[in-house]
Amino acid sequence: MEGPLGVTDLLAVVRTVLDGHGPASVRPELTVHGPGRYTVRVDGARLDVRSSPLSDQPPGTLDPVVAGPGTHRIVLTASGAPSERAHDLFTALAAAVDRRAQCYTEAEAAAIVAGMPLLDRYARPEPALSRWALVFRDHYVENSVGFLLAMERAGLAPEWIFALSKGDRTQHRERVHSWFLHRGYASDVLDNSVINGTAGAAETAHARAVDAQVADFVRRAHAAGRKVLVIDDGGLLAQGYGADGPGPRVDAAVELTVSGLKRIAAAPGELAIPVLNMARSRLKSRLGYNEIADSCVRRLRAIVPGQKFIGRHVLLLGYGTLGARAARSLRALGCRVAVVDTDVLALITAAEDGFETHRTIAEALARQRPFLILGSSGDTAVTAEDVPLLPDGVLLAGFATKDFSVLTDGYPGATALRIPHVGVRYDLPHATSVTVLGDGRSLNLFEYEGIANRGYDAYRAGTLLAALALCRDIGRFPPGVHLEPVDRIIDEAGLFDAYYSQYLCARTAPLGTGAFSRADAIDRETAHAR
Template identity: 25%
Template sequence: MFYQECESLADKHPELRDLIIKIDDTLHSSTPSSVFRPEELASKFNERQSQVTGIFNELANSGLVRKEKYVECPKCRNLMDVDEYQKALDDLDTFECTQCQIDLTIQRPDEITVYRLNASKVKKSSSKNDVIENTSSQIPANFNQKLPKQLIDDPFKNTPLLRYYSRYNNLKTSKPFEAKRIIFLLHFLKDFIPFVRACEELGMQLSNSYFFYKSYPYPQKESIIKWLKDKNAAIVAPHSQIDQYLRQLNESSVDRIGKILIIEDGGFIVPAIHNQFPILIKNVIGAVEQTTRGIRNDEQIKGLKIPILSVASSNIKNQFEPQYIAKACINNIQRMLPNIAFNGKHIALLGYGKIGQEIAERLRNNGAIVTIYDNSDQNMVMARQNGFETADSPSQAAQMKNFVIGASGNESINSDVISILNHGTYLISASSEQYEIDIDELERLNRHKEELKNDNEELIGTTYTLPPNDRHIHVLANGYPINFWGFESMPEEASDLILTLILLSAAELALGNYKEHEINSKAVNKIAVKYEVAKKFREIHKQG
């Protein structure tokens, strides 16, 4: 959706998502002078007026729209100030409609509530007329895409490795996911479609599965949500509602709950079960985690009581994936800023892990002057040996830079960094979550905020005006991971390998082959060898 307030409201009320999308589209094509009447929109959308009114009231509370009361002429429906009308009544004066001139003290008007888009959500036009324009005049074409027909017709066309293992002899016959309640929290990119289909081939029942999604602006998120709902998935909801649905499970009978398998990205579900719903633990057969951040969250659990297979720490993922993530990050920055070259730009890179190393090399190859900070002494030594300048702190690294990129997996662009940024600096997250940039600090200091568009008038983020000296700080992708801003993060050939590893790890857990209560990456490496994943990948994709 275009407006974050609408997206947040849809996350809060998933049952109203389709209606909120329609309202978001309507607001997107409006100006601050446009008047919205809930009864008219309810009729247009064929929805209940009470629901439309309720949505507008919540959007008014969020500041996206403002609520106004008027008197409406019964003849021409012209709107006039309710206080002026009441004053005329009190003074026993006449009050004529400004449009059709009938006396409204005789033909009594209705008092109505309407809504308008807040002017603060749009910016002044640069034209000489200085009129207010709608800043949402164009949603980037890469947002809210439909699923390609060929993907629906043949989900495995571009992920043949997933096809192969979804029909692998002993897995196909044993149906490891049969009668399991699988809880997913993965990226809603188009490669999720073949992954879900592979899980179905191995016995998963959509009617017994929960699908949670993040608030990222994935290019086809809405289409994937609809696809899952059309296939009667048990739950399709934003990840902000994980606790709500876990609570419902927690209150169910043991027989109804059944065996639970978790496949997630980010370490949200496993800690929630341990810390808030421990009754469910006896039903959980294990979890597969695919990100380093998720493993960090799981490591904070005191007394882990389930097996966790760490794809995040596996050899294949660490050796294969970072180059694709880095390429997507660099490509997306260049797509967003087509008229700004890296050559000669001073860039701070905060985080020099596997992905950070790849990003640094690609930036240098594009002519950028890169300064590295990482809280690992070993990584800092490596950065120096690889010929990069290093800094003693994030704020030192960020001084006098054109770009500051966070790739640490934690909050790296904090208040200290924000306080020393130059006017015109671009902030970018290359992490898997919205952790890298302290958006709350930017909001706290903000004197003025407006949508950031590039020279092609595409929405690419937000510009904050901060003290001192009204510095303009540009946050690309609004602090979301840059590799997900309206684009696929990796080519499907690359995701085919990683998703296959996730699928096989989940299958091994479901078959009961790993029961130790530990975070285990060696097991994933063994699974990759057992199923000859790398060899089969080379054969199928004809590499090497």
């Protein structure tokens, strides 16, 4: 196993595991030969633990961390006649070391916090959080780590945080999961495919178990006199946690995505809780989507480094907020971008922005043979009728999950070949092949961290402000989805001004220092002291 696990912490992990295997009189024997060299003997078997530093390793976080133990390789070997007890001990020791080796170090966590200075600025103590619990469901990326640490600094107890991954194959998801467990949170996966109704048997069975854990968490929180806040993309509310019904109900929610708004609208039962709409807030529309589009284009180019982009035809499906920004980025790169959208106003906007436009995929493909088709519609963009028209060898890059679901959910007569770290090639019955890049989900989250921490800093800070306002005075918000209060909360907090001062003003200090005016610094120090 490899990870930033120093010899002192490694020895602590070994001793913790041994302490859990029987009373002291029969506890396995531990011999410390030196730093990073340990032997455990049990029932005639021998378990050796050896750690050695690795040099010239890439950083395990977006920002490099100078302090800390560095990366170590840890080797566990067993010898002798293995008893059942020795086997169980070795298995437990391997699992504990692996989990701890995956975990962020305190220095790495501090670097993540330092990389989100706006979030840190607004993570001020909020007494109301002592009466709340949180179910947080989002991507397992560094900015989620920063956000939950900010909620802790604002006063939320770690044991009352339940974190859920949406199931995307983000680059450091195992590190995030290990860190959350290390902090004392509950942590698991509630896959988006379950919410969308496309999950297989294994994912569905796991989701049932997780749902039972979430329901128990909500019940325990209520029994302890706490209300429960959900920060999500509508997944839990789609399962009935926001409506009156026989199961447990949460007390409030912050909605992060437009797809989540659609899920809430389609959920059974009448919405019985207040939901603050971050998805359509000015903050996300004006700032967030620029960063999302940037991460999508960066990941696209990285995943196919052998492809030529400049001068080539690209077809974009969906000219919404995200699609428009992606289209402009690709045009600036030198691509010839055409747009398909079913909304005539979107087509008008795209045409007046200087793009070639088409009402249908068939119409567009009759005019050009793109080497790349991008999906950003958030719905089924390519239909079964469109598949035979796709150019042979075309790359399909989805920036939203459903765009190419006609293939990823199973196309009749197609055979699939997984290409590790790239995607899936589909050989179609029409004697053509196409490649869906990534795993059919949002491409910028496929084996990637997605958005830079500083790029998502403002949106996470705005989400924090909305969550704190909701917890502080929930009585102000009747049941239903609320947008205007979100914009007002962000304006009153001065977040846009702080964003400009931090990142864009000519007098801005170097990024990562968190520097504001002296008055701001004094105000923040006072808040932390309180």
